[in-house]
Amino acid sequence: MACIDQKNLQPFVSPQIFDSCKSLKLLKQSHAQILKSPSPPNPKLTIKLVASYGKLGDLDSAVLAFDQFPQYPDAFLFNSLIQAYNSNSLFRWSLEIYTQMLNSGISPNQYTFPLLVKACSSSFMLRHGTQIHGHSVKLGFSSNPFVGVSMIDMYMKNGEIESARLMFDGMLERDVVSWNALLTGYTQNGKPEEALGVYNRMRKEGVDTNFVSITNVINACSQMRFLHQGKWIHSWVFKTGFEADIIIGTALLDMYANSADLGFAKQIFEEMITKDLIAWNCLISCSAQNGLIEDSFKLFIEMQGSGLKPNGSSLAGILPAVARCGALHLGKSCHGFAIRNGLDLDEYVMTALIDVYAKSGDLIAARRLFDFIPTKSVVAWSSMIAGYGSHGFCAEALMLFEKMLASKFKPNYITYIGVLSACAHSGFVKEGREYFRRMVTQHGIIPNVQHYTCMVDMLARAGLLDEAMDLIKTMPTEPSPGIWGALLGGCKIHSHVELGKFAAERLFELNSSDPGFYVLLSNIYAAANMWSEVRKMRELMRERGLRKPAGWSSIEIGKKVHCFISHDISHADSNVIYQKLEELMEEICKAGYIPETKVVLHDVEDDVKEDMLRSHSEKLAMAYGLLKTAPGTPIRIMKNLRTCEDCHVAAKFISKVTGREIVLRDAIRFHHIKEGACTCRDYW
């Protein structure tokens, strides 16, 4: 009998049999069969069994199979268990198994190290990774090309570019994969020039580049917004027939979208033979980032029509567009969609929603979500900090930043933009200077134009115009339009005609076609009663075909957005709105409101001016909000341009006499107006 069993068992237990075990049930049946066999399982079989359990995600059974084979534990067996943990993303356990391996006196082999290094790089355990690197050197495996490549990858994924480079330079044998690891590392770390340099060297040295290399070159071109070379690559890809590859297709799509050639991106998308979730997501998020909110929603729906189920990234992709238009109800319904579809715990979705809530004026909801996220990324911290800053809550922003540092998080350059702009919006000059310094000394971040813009903005608003000018002079790069714009804004607040004129001239030299700058300078002249200059500015604008964009304000009532322009009489409730406005004006005048006619308008009689101010879009929206919402509800208004000074004063009085909180989002910040005061401290 025993003999027959053996015979029958022999073909049955060949290791290959597990490859066809697609289900755990089948695998367990085979496992049971082996255990019934009178002879002990052979090593090959156990290893295959452990690996198969690992692939199917049943680690308990993998360990069980591992333990059933205590006779000859060796590196092979341990490796397969480590791989089982790796493939289930249980990287700490992989290292744990390695420790057990060493403790039981088994030496790792050359196959062990890539597995361990992968575990470290995937879970950002750089310190452990460096230790493993040391072990591999000691045991003489560091010159193995597989070990080397995994090491390059680990250092690159952890931002240790120098160490990766050293590893690469020290390698004795290099093949496409090791070159690609270096190339990929540079693109992943945002160093497209270096990446292209590596690619050129590869070609010079005759390395056979493959589709991985090409994907990364496209990626690098995409980062450089270097469409010229990108197009060349595209035609090259086309010729070699790589285009059918979906990953290359997606990389191309991303490149065109990043170079603001969305039309071309769409064309590539249309031409893709199979469109997977990633390709859809890419186009959705590109549309959203280019402000095409309707397109991104349409694509989101179309994608579902084509039978694909959106994942967290799909939803996170449209959320920046939602944040941009600041429609709270839309943000909430996206949040609802996330909950209904089990995407509300997705890290990207949660983080994007923080931004949506903050930019829609609901900071409390943003903070609630922030506190809820168990493992907050740098982006989550940065969004929340920037949220507080834009609403004028600088102290809260800085407190959160300190908390972030205390929890051992490394801020990046975006975090610092949030911190510095928070200081700028609230006039925290002393703190701003200090953080600007610490950014360099403590975190090694070289300030870029955006950081300088925050600083100039901060100093100029605070009236430290000379210091702002000095800072501009010490900038390592050419001042951007944004820099001069910030200085010009400060000159407007502090009525500095000369410097304002200087800043504006620099802007006009740079061919800035933003009509806002012309209007700013014109307003500076108006405030100084220099009417002939004002007229000249108007003529200049007309000559250059620039027009001040029409201002509008919107307010959400229920699920509907109501939009107003100045003197708007198109609304169905127009009569009631003007009546309400009339009452409000009477009430706030009693409370001490005096219309700010001086700067806002000129060339008109005073009583006419008052009348014109009275029907500004902000005021119409406020009146409508007061009519349509229950007492005590905050009124959230959005304006496309900067807030008008008179409307700002009026809003403060309105908040006082009605007891309402008014949250007003203008082109660059929020005003929280409560009990007659605003978080901007009249300073914006």
Next chain:
DNA sequence: ATAGGGTTAG
């Protein structure tokens, strides 16, 4: 029998 590099996203 066990090992290395590639696509989207705040």
